Amino acid sequence: MMPDQEKGLSSLRRALALLRIVARGDPAGMRLKDIASAAGCSQSTAHRALQDLMAEGFVEQVEGGKRYRPSLDFFVLAARAGQAGGIRDLARPVLLRLATTLSDTIFFLVRNGYDAVCLDRVEGPFPIRSFTGDIGGKVPLGLGQGSLAILAHLPEAEQEEVIRFNIPRLIDRGFLDEAGLRAAIARAREQGWVNLNTGLIPGMAGAGVPVIDTQGRPVAALSVGTLAERLGPERLPGVVRILKTEADNLAAGLNPFDVTLRYPLRSLSNVRP
Amino acid sequence: MMPDQEKGLSSLRRALALLRIVARGDPAGMRLKDIASAAGCSQSTAHRALQDLMAEGFVEQVEGGKRYRPSLDFFVLAARAGQAGGIRDLARPVLLRLATTLSDTIFFLVRNGYDAVCLDRVEGPFPIRSFTGDIGGKVPLGLGQGSLAILAHLPEAEQEEVIRFNIPRLIDRGFLDEAGLRAAIARAREQGWVNLNTGLIPGMAGAGVPVIDTQGRPVAALSVGTLAERLGPERLPGVVRILKTEADNLAAGLNPFDVTLRYPLRSLSNVRP
DNA sequence: TGATATTATTCCGATATATGGAATTTTTAT
C-alpha cells in the first residue's frame, strides 16, 4: 500500500529495522507477516533475518507459538546503554540522597536530541505518574519539569530549533501552545528552575532543575514529583535549593564524561516534525 | 590470536555480535580497532557495520571522538523489551503496594534460562545493594533471595540441570558450595520462601517468594531487601505473608501471558558452564 | 611544535550472500 521505504538499504539496516519493529510492537509478540509488511520486505527475508536475530539472542519466540518478541537478553544488554557514557552511575547516589532527604519521587533525565529520556527514578511514598513514565521513557523537550528545565537552558539558537521541532509534538500531546511554552521557558530561565502543577493528575506537582556541564550545556535534569500540597510556598524554596545543590554536585563529577549526544536519529525516533 | 569464532556467520549475525560487543564494552565508548578484533573481523567490515548501526540509531559516536558506544535510543528501545510479554506492567502496582506497605526495598525478578533478571525495583528508605544491582541486572539462579526462590521451586529435573550449570558460576562469585546450595534449596522449598542474611553488606537481610504461574512454573519472584534488624523473628513472618499474598495476586493476572522463556541463549549470556 | 606511529576510512574486484517468488508444510479458523 504505502510507498516503499527508501530503497537499497543494506541487508543489515533492514534487519535492524526489523528488530526495531519487533521491539516496538506488541509485548506479547508479533506475527511474521505483520513484521514483514511493516518492514516492507518479503516474508522470506523477514523470516531469515528473524532467525538470525533469534540465534543472536535479540529476539525470541513465545513458547509454543510463532510470534516474535524482543528477548529479555536484549533488555539486559541494553540496560547498560542507559549509562550514557557513565552518567547514570554518577547520578544514582544523588538520587538516593534526594529521595531520602525529600521523601518524594525523584527523576533523572538526560537530553537526547529533541527529547529527554528518563534514565533513573526513585519512588517516594506516593505513586506519581510522570510524562516519561518508566525508566527508559522519553518525552519531547519542554514537557514536564525536568524536560522543560533542560530546554530552558539551551543556547538560544539550539533552543529555537528544538522549539520549532517540538511545538507540533507538544500540541499533539495536548499541552501548551507556543506562547505558553515560551512564557514557561522564560520563567524557567530566569529562575533557574521549573515548577509546574500541570501534572498528569490533578493534585500533583513537581519541580525540576537542569544539570549543567562544564561547557555550560544542560545535559540532564533532576526533578521531583509529589502531591501539590507538598510543594506549597513554604516548602518549595527549600526543595529547589536542595535540587540545585545536588545538580551542582552531579555536574562537578561530569567533567571526564562527554554526555553530549549527537543529533537525533530519525530512524529511532518516531517523531513527526 | 584466539581461534576464529564459528566461520560463515551471516553478515547480520556478525553485525549483531558487534552491537553486543559495543553494548557490553566501556560505557565511554570503544575504538574501532578493538571492536573489530574482539569480533574477529577486519576493520573494514566492522567499520561498515558500525556505520549501519549508527544510521539505524543503535550505536553512536562520542561527540568529537571516534569511539563507539551504545546509543540512548537503543536503551529506550529495549526498555520496552523488559516487558517480557507484559509482565512488568502487571507487577508494577504490586511493587508499589509492597513498597508502601513494608517501607523497604522491593525487587521483581523473572527467570531467564539459568539466570534471574531484575525487571523492576522500588526503593525503600535504606540504600540496598543487591546481587542483581540495577534494573536489567542478572544473577545466576540460586544467588540472592528471589533468585533462590525461583530455583527452589523448579521441577526437579530442571532444577538439577540448573544446579549443575550454575555451581561453577556461583562458586566463582564466592558464594556457597554445592552442599550449602542444596540445603538452602531444600529449606526454601519446604517453607515456600527464602530468608537470607548473606547480603552483600553485613547488617542487611532479605526475603523472597516465588511467583508461580498457572502451570505451576516459578516464572518470577518478589523479594524485599532491608536492614537485618528489620527482618527479625517478630517482623519476618508478617513480611513473608504479605509477599506471598502479592505473589498470588500477581500470579492470578498471569494467565493470559506466556512468560515461559525459551532456553538460554548462549550468545547473549556470557556464562561459563 | 614537528615528526612518526597508530588508527580510521575509502576503494576495489572476486566471491559469497541476500533477495523475492513459488512450492510446501504447518497452524489457525470455520
Add this chain to the structure above:
DNA sequence: ATAAAAATTCCATATATCGGAATAATATCA
C-alpha cells in the same frame, strides 16, 4: 473435518559483502 491463512523452505539470479591495500585522519612522542 475442511478450508484459509500463515510460516517455512527452496531456488536461480542479482547484488551486497568481504578483507587487503591505499589513503586520510588522529594520537603520540620528542
